[in-house]
Amino acid sequence: MTQPDPSTQDEAARLRAELEDANYRYYVLDEPRMTDADYDRRLRRLQELEAQHPELVTPDSPTQRVGAAPAEGFPEVQHAVPMLSLDNAFDEDELEAFVRRVAERLEADPEAIAFCCEPKLDGAAVSLVYERGELVAGVTRGDGRTGEGITSNLRTLKSIPLKLRGDDWPGLLEVRGEVIMSHEGFETLNARAREEGSKVFANPRNAAAGSLRQLDPRITATRPLEFSAYQVARIEPDEGDASHSALMARLGGLGFRTSSELHVVEGARGVIDYCRALGDKRDALGYDIDGVVIKVDELRLQRELGFVARAPRWAIAFKFPAQEQTTQLNDVEFQVGRTGAITPVARLEPVTVAGVTVSNATLHNADEIARLGVMIGDTVAIRRAGDVIPQVVRVQEEERPADARAIVFPERCPVCDSQIERLEGEAVARCSGGLYCAAQRKEALKHFAGRRALDIDGLGEKLIDALVERDWVKTPADLFDLQAERLAELPRMGKKSSENLVAALDKAKATTLARFIFALGIREVGEATAANLARHFGTLGALMEADREALEAVEDVGPIVAAHVYTFFRQPHNRETLEALIAAGVHWEEAEVESGPTPLEGQTWVLTGTMESMTRDEGKARLQALGAKVSGSVSKKTACLVAGEAAGSKLTKAEQLGVEVIDEATFLERLAGWEKGDRDHG
Ligand SMILES: NC(=O)c1ccc[n+]([C@@H]2O[C@H](COP(=O)([O-])OP(=O)(O)OC[C@H]3O[C@@H](n4cnc5c(N)ncnc54)[C@H](O)[C@@H]3O)[C@@H](O)[C@H]2O)c1
Numbered sequence: 001m002t003q004p005d006p007s008t009q010d011e012a013a014r015l016r017a018e019l020e021d022a023n024y025r026y027y028v029l030d031e032p033r034m035t036d037a038d039y040d041r042r043l044r045r046l047q048e049l050e051a052q053h054p055e056l057v058t059p060d061s062p063t064q065r066v067g068a069a070p071a072e073g074f075p076e077v078q079h080a081v082p083m084l085s086l087d088n089a090f091d092e093d094e095l096e097a098f099v100r101r102v103a104e105r106l107e108a109d110p111e112a113i114a115f116c117c118e119p120k121l122d123g124a125a126v127s128l129v130y131e132r133g134e135l136v137a138g139v140t141r142g143d144g145r146t147g148e149g150i151t152s153n154l155r156t157l158k159s160i161p162l163k164l165r166g167d168d169w170p171g172l173l174e175v176r177g178e179v180i181m182s183h184e185g186f187e188t189l190n191a192r193a194r195e196e197g198s199k200v201f202a203n204p205r206n207a208a209a210g211s212l213r214q215l216d217p218r219i220t221a222t223r224p225l226e227f228s229a230y231q232v233a234r235i236e237p238d239e240g241d242a243s244h245s246a247l248m249a250r251l252g253g254l255g256f257r258t259s260s261e262l263h264v265v266e267g268a269r270g271v272i273d274y275c276r277a278l279g280d281k282r283d284a285l286g287y288d289i290d291g292v293v294i295k296v297d298e299l300r301l302q303r304e305l306g307f308v309a310r311a312p313r314w315a316i317a318f319k320f321p322a323q324e325q326t327t328q329l330n331d332v333e334f335q336v337g338r339t340g341a342i343t344p345v346a347r348l349e350p351v352t353v354a355g356v357t358v359s360n361a362t363l364h365n366a367d368e369i370a371r372l373g374v375m376i377g378d379t380v381a382i383r384r385a386g387d388v389i390p391q392v393v394r395v396q397e398e399e400r401p402a403d404a405r406a407i408v409f410p411e412r413c414p415v416c417d418s419q420i421e422r423l424e425g426e427a428v429a430r431c432s433g434g435l436y437c438a439a440q441r442k443e444a445l446k447h448f449a450g451r452r453a454l455d456i457d458g459l460g461e462k463l464i465d466a467l468v469e470r471d472w473v474k475t476p477a478d479l480f481d482l483q484a485e486r487l488a489e490l491p492r493m494g495k496k497s498s499e500n501l502v503a504a505l506d507k508a509k510a511t512t513l514a515r516f517i518f519a520l521g522i523r524e525v526g527e528a529t530a531a532n533l534a535r536h537f538g539t540l541g542a543l544m545e546a547d548r549e550a551l552e553a554v555e556d557v558g559p560i561v562a563a564h565v566y567t568f569f570r571q572p573h574n575r576e577t578l579e580a581l582i583a584a585g586v587h588w589e590e591a592e593v594e595s596g597p598t599p600l601e602g603q604t605w606v607l608t609g610t611m612e613s614m615t616r617d618e619g620k621a622r623l624q625a626l627g628a629k630v631s632g633s634v635s636k637k638t639a640c641l642v643a644g645e646a647a648g649s650k651l652t653k654a655e656q657l658g659v660e661v662i663d664e665a666t667f668l669e670r671l672a673g674w675e676k677g678d679r680d681h682g
Pocket residue numbers: 022023025026027032033034035036037039040066067084085086087118119120121122123124125141177178230231293317
């Protein structure tokens with residue numbers, strides 16, 4: 001052993017300071033700035049230096065301590081049994097060395113030692129104390145000796161029993177486990193946060209730890225947290241359970257969730273096989289694990305092995321490749337989704353993340369780019385977990401190069417050059433070339449041909465895919481040029497069905513203005529809005545020329561819908577497609593202007609149950625066209641209730657109030673009469 005030279009002392013001091021800062025950000029703020037891989041590398045290096053020069057070890061060195069001191073705002077609670085950390089093994093050699101060490105200390109045959117293997121859940125450790133079967137305290141790990149009392153928060157987790165199951169419970173039980181957030185829960189929580197502009201978490205671990213340490217338990221209650229037990233710290237009376245795995249089975253009976261992946265294996269071979277198998281399954285689990293925890297199963301042997309400063313000798317954590325890595329952002333490209341949403345995609349210097357090479361990651365939208373403060377040329381942290389698309393979670397701002405460039409969001413669609421539209425208050429920017437944009441082609445055509453739009457019989461999803469893939473159809477207008485002979489070349493299309501389709505296309509040309517407007521697939525213009533627009537403007541020409549103000553004068557049309565309609569008709573390509581449709585023979589009867597008094601003016605109608613001949617939206621649109629208001633609930637003021645199949649409480653209420661009730665057949669008859677009368681008027 002040699003005296004540490006000044007540079008070694010400096011290095012140790014620097015590592016200590018960096019690790020301490022990282023601990024604070026990770027354990028107290030739940031907002032790490034360093035990846036786990038970088039943290040582990042530094043900790044390893046410090047351990048090495050301290051092993052070479054034991055005089056460098058200070059009692060408060062991060063190598064000697066666990067976690068971080070409890071944060072303010074929660075009562076401090078002493079742990080009766082300390083909550084320790086785990087030693088790490090980063091490869092199979094280190095696993096074998098662990099098994100050998102254990103065997104030597106126990107003077108046992110390594111191949112005969114039973115090990116209990118479990119996933120190392122990546123969340124936040126908590127300890128739960130039960131007295132006479134009831135939960136009395138829930139505490140975070142804190143610095144291992146003292147944690148934060150978060151009982152009220154933990155009570156909100158459904159997977160934590162407030163009372164133990166059965167009646168065979170011990171008088172005192174202290175259970176430890178991990179609070180985690182599944183990938184699904186995490187994605188939902190972050191999506192909501194992005195929409196609301198509130199705090200977005202970098203990964204499920206930070207989200208779980210941050211959610212647990214809310215001062216208001218009502219917030220914790222809304223977070224998708226789950227508890228999984230992995231240790232019994234105290235049990236009284238001790239009934240002499242022989243092994244860790246037996247205790248885990250007992251916890252299951254008391255109402256706790258334990259890992260479904262828990263297995264007891266023998267020797268180094270068994271441990272390594274388990275680690276490989278779980279590594280293969282990692283992406284499919286639906287929650288983050290950062291490795292495997294391997295424990296000597298027999299409790300008698302655990303006691304014999306005992307502890308060192310910060311970790312037990314009878315357990316080890318085998319670490320999997322990290323799910324977060326840093327790399328360089330080389331460029332940003334903008335992709336157009338099938339509904340026109342524009343997504344910025346980060347082009348990265350390829351990097352291996354959890355065993356897979358990643359060269360692209362999503363940046364979600366313009367708000368996310370602003371939130372991250374990311375620039376082209378930056379060093380960024382990438383996270384890849386399960387089958388979720390890799391994401392940029394953080395920027396290493398201190399590493400920003402001098403020539404870093406700002407990311408400029410395009411104004412025109414990279415696919416079709418139409419205007420990109422981003423409405424106030426909406427996170428997503430979209431291409432406005434709905435009818436024309438190649439990226440949106442399939443969706444636009446499916447909508448156009450749908451039953452509630454032009455209702456083209458026999459033109460289903462598969463057929464549309466085939467037509468677009470062969471480039472036979474680019475816009476809806478191209479549909480009307482299709483020839484039966486050509487169609488017959490398609491898979492599963494005979495002569496007869498091709499002829500039928502051509503006939504159906506011909507038949508679909510005769511439509512109504514309302515259906516036609518709906519068929520265009522303008523964002524947020526549903527059937528009812530389309531009917532209102534048709535009724536209000538009377539002609540397609542008038543609608544196309546309307547400015548935002550005129551559009552907002554239409555019933556149920558607010559500024560957002562008005563903006564979508566306005567932008568849609570300002571796109572030259574959309575207008576060309578409309579002209580082509582009309583040239584192809586699509587037609588409807590045009591009314592001059594909004595017709596005069598309407599027969600149902602001043603009446604409120606209610607639709608309930610299911611109708612055979614139309615959807616409720618359609619019924620609503622037709623009633624509105626006749627001047628009626630359509631409401632969702634029955635009251636004394638209701639003029640008439642249309643009761644379809646399986647009508648329920650609304651029907652009962654209408655009968656109680658003496659409101660007129662009619663069935664679908666009567667409704668259709670009356671509609672036909674009014675609509676005819678209405679047309680004769682206008
Ligand atoms: N990025 C950063 O800035 C930063 C900072 C501090 C720590 N870290 C990360 O945290 C690690 C150290 O954290 P640690 O001491 O909390 O954990 P650890 O890796 O030393 O392992 C101990 C923890 O494992 C957990 N665990 C999960 N499943 C378990 C199971 N089946 N059985 C037993 N325990 C189980 C428990 O919560 C326990 O507290 C570092 O290696 C690093 O990856 C990162």
